[in-house]
Amino acid sequence: NAGVMQNPRHLVRRRGQEARLRCSPMKGHSHVYWYRQLPEEGLKFMVYLQKENIIDESGMPKERFSAEFPKEGPSILRIQQVVRGDSAAYFCASSTGFNQPQHFGDGTRLSIL
C-alpha cells in the first residue's frame, strides 16, 4: 500500500522563480492538507482541499501561493515569485474524512537561492 507521495523531495529555486510541489494522497483518501515547517518550528496549516474544492485556505499567505486538487491527478501547491523566506519543508497529508487521522508524506524541502 503506497503512502502519501510527494515530489520532488528536494527543490531548489532562485528568487523570483516558480515552485510547484506535488502530492498524491493515499489510495481511497479524498481529503488533502498542506502544512509548512520552518526551521526549528512545528508544522503550520496552510490549506485543506477535497477534489476540485478548496475547503479551508485560512493558512495560506495572501499572495503568491495557490493550491489545487483536480479531479484527476495530484494536488499541487504553487508558489510564484519565490523569496528567501519561502525556504521550508512542505508536507502534504491525506485522510478519509473529518477527524480521521491524517497520514503524512515525506515532504518537499524547498531551498531558495
Added chain:
Amino acid sequence: AQSVTQLGSHVSVSEGALVLLRCNYSSSVPPYLFWYVQYPNQGLQLLLKYTSAATLVKGINGFEAEFKKSETSFHLTKPSAHMSDAAEYFCAVSEGIQGAQKLVFGQGTRLTINP
C-alpha cells in the same frame, strides 16, 4: 482558536528510563488529540490518537498517552526508552467545523536517548 503547548523543546533520557513528553491544549469543544513522531528528513508518523473514547490511549512502539480533561493535558509516556525512540515528537489538536478540519501542532519536543 485552539492551541497546543509542548513543555520542553528538548528532553534527554537514558536508555531504559521512563519517557515523559508533556502536552497541554486549549479547546472550547471536546478535542481530538494526536501525537506524531518525525524522524530526520521524513514526514510525520501517527503514534496515537484520542477521540473521546478511553482516556488512556495506547499507540505504536510502546507509547501511550492519557487524556486529562481537568488538566487539559495529553502527555505521552513510554516506560522504557530505546535508542530508536530518538526523534522529534509533535502533539496536535484538530480544529475546524464539520467537514473543515486542520491540525494545530505544538512546537515539538526533540527526544535524545543517552546510552
